[in-house]
Amino acid sequence: MSDTREMTLEEREATIGGIGTARKRKEDARFIRGQGNYVDDIKLPGMLHGDFVRSSHAHALVKSIDTEAALKVPGVLAVVTAKDLEPLNLHWMPTLAGDMAAVLADKKVHFQNQEIAFVVATDRYAATDGVQLVEVEYEALPPLIDPKTALDPGAPVIRDDVAENEEVGQGKRHHPNHIFEWQVGDEAATDAAFEAADITISEDILYPRCHPSPLETCGCVASMDAVNGKLTVYGTFQAPHVIRTVVSLITGLEESKIRIVSPDIGGGFGNKVGAYPGYICAAAASIVTGHPVKWIESRIDNLTSTAFARDYHMTGELAADKDGKILAVRAKVLADHGAFNTHAQPMKWPAGLFNILTGSYDIPVGHVKVDGVYTNKAPGGVAYRCSFRVTEAAYLIERLVDVLAQKTSVDKAEIRLRNFVQPEQFPYKSSLGWEYDSGDYPTALKKVLAAVDYEGLRREQAEKREKGELMGIGISTFTEIVGAGPVRNCDIVGLGMFDSCEIRVHPTGSVIARLGTKSQGQGHETTFAQIIATELGIPSDNITVEEGDTDTAPYGLGTYGSRSTPVAGAATARAARKIREKAKKIAAHVLEASVDDLEWDVDRFKVTGSDLSITMKAIAMAAYSNVPEDMEHGLETTDYYNPPNFTYPFGAYVCVVEIDRFTGDVKVRRFYALDDCGTRINPMVIDGQIHGGLTEAFGIALGQQIIYDETGNVLGANLMDYFLPTAVETPKWETDFTVTPCPHHPIGAKGIGESPNVGGVPAFTNAIVDAFAHLGVTHMPMPHTQGAVWRTLNELSLNK
Amino acid sequence: MTPGAFEYHRPNTVEEALALIERFGDEGKVLAGGHSLVPMMKLRLAEPAHLIDINAVGGLRGIRGEAGAIVIGAATTQSEILNSGMLLEKCPILPEAAAQIADPQVRNCGTIGGNCANGDPGNDDPAIMMVLDASYVLRGPIGERQVSARKFYQGVYTTALEENELLIEIRIPAPAKGAGMAYRKLKRKVGDYAIAAAAAVLSMSGGRCTDAAIAITNVGDTALFVPAAANALQGTPVDATAIAAAAQAVMAAAEPVEDLRGTVEYRTAMAGQMTRQAIASALSRAVGS
């Protein structure tokens, strides 16, 4: 029954190109030719364009909106305000965090550039012309910009709409500007450990407000088909199904009458998880006008109104013995969420998974308290290429361990080795509530230290210090928690955070697979095809992976928080295995053998101890022509996977910097990144993810910040000022790996997309601070712009 | 990020261009490389009703040597400056500065005339033109005049250029044989305007400085020509003391504003630091030091 010429085993495996193969990405052919299909490429007949009138104030009452002049602009068809949306109950929308957010300013503006009116016109230029002519009369209110003053007794009340509410979706609160208080750990035991400890350290550490700033901004095209009553929205959605459900809940339209399509997406990094006023306004405008309506953010709109990240004001403490063995961790956090709580996290987790704060260290006890507050800034709190506040936690613990090393005069690598969770402790229950699945931290760190000749670097640093030169060595040994997540503790608007894959094998042995996730540049079309290729013995090239269309894809919770491979990737492997089980029965039928006598051999079943075999390709045809009597035809299935646990990727990074003591310029001399993401599906895709994530980490550490002045003006919200590194500034990245498979994932994989951002940022800060460590410096605030570093140089008179 | 409506004109001669400029007055704007003007239009900080594109105007583009002078047409692009063998040999500070302006895409369109006429204190070429003692040839309805680069700049986006004038070309006195020159710019990333930058030209003879000129970028309302800094070098061996004095003079002259590039204190210090570096580099390149 063999239908191929005799290939060697290696040839057969190479043909399949499955797990472990560094294949070029399938997506690249269209992207590098400029043939991607992004939302702004979508042009529908009769399409109109919308643009926003935005607030010039951070905090003000809206006294009146005069649209008369705007409506006279040729091409302008409508100017939509909150008053127009109110009858449809669309002037406010629920957020993923249980709060409400204004779609269009309702009597009040809460942050600069908040959406006030939506101008709809026949083209983009006319829409902006109209925007210029809408006159808004404001009555200024005192702005609240510094979150540290948000809970003061007389602080300006930002959210009159909820001022009296006992809670705003995430538990009890105690002030009109308070959003939630979240605590985890054993406070009494932690306090006792601190009381008794020989050594304690404490550091105030701000992870500044930054922005995911994907190259493609947010946008959509909403199209209401007035005849059959179906609303189609093409848009930059990281989670298209969630958007469909949310749109249904908001508008009352049946989900069957809503189709959400995410076309190619030019990066998301968390920015494209939530629902934005632009989507609602475009949909409402399409319903009203009967025309498709497009809304595309400008860069400034993106940086100033759609979701930011971080803004965590943290105080971290460690208690330890004299040898630097950590006895307890304690953290207090003030979380600035801006004007609406549009934090995009699993709903039970108001501070995300911040309690991964114990990191890679065996810390017996800990306590964390996070308070969320409103300020007159853009709303958000999304995970910028990180799994829900994991970046903030990793930054804090990696910084604190360095501070402790300095305090105890223990080497910064040695102190990590002394405190690591040991390989034999897995599965490891952390004092802050997680069960780490697998890891081998000492091996990873030792491998990196050897690769960079750590001892040699320290010697060189000592020599340089003698000469007054500044060289820093930064270590980061982070542990992530990704793959949200187990339905028992993860949901969004009540939807469990499972994910899904549907696979159909065609008669001639090729495949289409659809998933509930949505690639934004991660290479899903390549990677998920490789999983199926290995499981089914069908060449990767013959497997099409589709995502993003809610009319065709199975329900899923989308792509963010490094969840695609841990959750949808698992569903993919399991769906493929179900198909292989059926294929085995068909094989037995065709070969007239017993199922028990069949064994899987790369791309075929063979009868043990004979040369009888049948390839998957031949089985596929048989599935549509020659199945056992009691079997349904066809070869397809769907799997919904509810992960039993998160996955815990980890890594060990070393960064070496040199600092110009006259200008404050930081030169990254070397960056060595070892990542362990369990089973490696496509090493080339993994390297790409690491390069991208490290480049973002470099951007965050050295320059990214969304800055407000004291009146609430947002400064520098353009790519001239907001630091997106180019190839010129970006350091060279060296990558390495160890493989500690995930014990509970069908193919042993963990996530990788976010590790380099999460682990990279502290490596940079640790390196920069390390350059000054001999002078008693324990912390320097991010971002480490030249001017900021110079301040330290100047204070220490090193620039003379 | 969409500009307002405008009409586009593409004259072929200087006369036609001048006629259009005259006709549209403050409703019109000259368009050269467009890499300062078009971003302003997209932000609607500029909303000209008429754009007068000078890229097709004959005779505005090119670099030529004349007796005792180098003449650069206003519409010559930064890329052309960067790749000019003649400038590399006779006036290397121009290609050195061009390489520090923006990125290759911008340099392929952006012109030296636009950079000099724009009036943004962040532009790099004005300080270069000041140290080279260049003159701008301006033509208007009643004829042509020349204005020294050192006198051209009056404030942020205000220059000696009249509304009805066109910058035709830039005339640079041929730099003295053996003069050393350098431009040092500190920036956050490629394509960024300077935190502070400094241009230095100096001539040495018998180990002493016989002539010097120093100017700084983006630490004031305009590029600043700093004679006091040059005076600090004159007649000295340009040793550490002299360089420190020149840097001090520059810092005294600098009047930066605080922005995302840094505080006033930092940017002032960096004007001094870039001056030190520019002088040291110019010195190493000067014959006779």
Ligand SMILES: Cc1cc2nc3c(=O)[nH]c(=O)nc-3n(C[C@H](O)[C@H](O)[C@H](O)COP(=O)(O)OP(=O)(O)OC[C@H]3O[C@@H](n4cnc5c(N)ncnc54)[C@H](O)[C@@H]3O)c2cc1C
């Ligand atoms: C990303 C980016 C980074 C940049 N970085 C830098 C940098 O680091 N350093 C720097 O110096 N510049 C920088 N620039 C600006 C760039 O160099 C511009 O090209 C330059 O400032 C203007 O030249 P242009 O030919 O593009 O002029 P345009 O933008 O066409 O015109 C600028 C102004 O000059 C006027 N004008 C132009 N030509 C004439 C003329 N012949 N006669 C009279 N008026 C005229 C125009 O009417 C307009 O007001 C950057 C620009 C961008 C987009």
